[in-house]
Amino acid sequence: MLSKSAAKAFFLIGTGISFLAFVGLTYDTFRQIPARTHADQITPEVARGKEIWDHKNCMGCHTIFGEGAYYAPELTKVMERRGEVFVRGMLRDPAAMYPGQRQMVQYDFTDAEIDDLVAFLTWIGHVDTNGFPADPPLRQHLAPAASADGRPLVFQQTCIACHSVGGAGGNVGPALDGVGTRRDADYLTRWLHDPSAVKPEARMPQLGLSDAQVTELVTYLGTLRTEH
Numbered sequence: 001m002l003s004k005s006a007a008k009a010f011f012l013i014g015t016g017i018s019f020l021a022f023v024g025l026t027y028d029t030f031r032q033i034p035a036r037t038h039a040d041q042i043t044p045e046v047a048r049g050k051e052i053w054d055h056k057n058c059m060g061c062h063t064i065f066g067e068g069a070y071y072a073p074e075l076t077k078v079m080e081r082r083g084e085v086f087v088r089g090m091l092r093d094p095a096a097m098y099p100g101q102r103q104m105v106q107y108d109f110t111d112a113e114i115d116d117l118v119a120f121l122t123w124i125g126h127v128d129t130n131g132f133p134a135d136p137p138l139r140q141h142l143a144p145a146a147s148a149d150g151r152p153l154v155f156q157q158t159c160i161a162c163h164s165v166g167g168a169g170g171n172v173g174p175a176l177d178g179v180g181t182r183r184d185a186d187y188l189t190r191w192l193h194d195p196s197a198v199k200p201e202a203r204m205p206q207l208g209l210s211d212a213q214v215t216e217l218v219t220y221l222g223t224l225r226t227e228h
């Protein structure tokens with residue numbers, strides 16, 4: 001049994017030590033923030049993107065660093081997971097990227113606003129989150145099914161969300177197995193630049209692919225010569 005004065009000393013010393021540890025760890029965290037967040041990379045674009053993020057209340061549906069609402073996908077690593085082409089498509093016209101699903105707000109962003117949001121999400125993706133999302137990586141579960149058989153990155157990130165190859169992938173658009181025998185390079189090039197210029201009623205969105213991406217994709221699609 002402690003005496004009254006020993007109990008008092010125990011309480012005061014214990015509280016003192018916990019308090020000092022708390023202050024020390026808080027100080028340590030604050031000391032690391034500029035380096036962990038790459039604060040030097042916060043350009044005016046990134047800052048404007050953050051303003052739009054706050055102003056439009058993206059957090060009302062999404063999380064970043066696990067903070068926010070759990071209605072819509074975690075976005076900390078969305079640039080890595082989905083790629084720029086998909087994210088831009090989403091911000092331009094969400095219904096085109098996820099046809100018929102519960103849908104994200106159509107914000108009618110200008111191109112400049114989309115640039116800012118992409119800069120913000122890219123910066124977020126580079127923050128050293130100490131391993132978040134935690135193990136087992138949430139990212140893996142959110143990533144589209146893809147194999148590493150030399151596909152262009154943009155194919156693995158973007159196209160596979162809507163198309164399947166070898167039975168894996170989305171089913172919004174047709175399976176692309178055998179497309180290399182159905183369509184020639186000229187058709188595929190025109191299609192990827194702007195589907196609705198080839199077929200006015202096309203449901204595939206204009207994805208804003210660069211010439212280099214289209215060339216790489218057409219080469220890859222040309223290799224898909226067998227039906228699944």
Ligand code: HEC
Nearest residue numbers: 056057058060061072073078087090098101102103104105
């Ligand atoms: C009303 C809820 C809501 C708000 C607000 C919202 N989103 Fe979304 N967002 C969604 C849903 C739901 C999805 C998943 C696609 C779907 O089901 O339509 C999504 C998907 C996305 C995706 C693609 C993620 C993926 O993994 O495919 C991005 C990027 C995105 N949103 C960015 C934003 C940004 C930036 C804002 C703010 C400007 C925002 N969202 C505001 C509901 C919302």
Ligand code: HEC
Nearest residue numbers: 096097098158159162172173174179182202203204205217
């Ligand atoms: C948001 C969904 C979506 C995304 C993302 C998407 N597509 Fe499509 N795609 C479609 C749909 C739907 C069709 C069917 C034609 C139509 O109605 O637009 C289609 C048709 C096609 C066709 C024509 C197939 C044929 O047999 O004529 C090709 C080739 C194609 N997509 C390639 C791609 C590539 C490569 C990508 C990635 C850069 C891609 N698609 C991304 C939805 C999508």
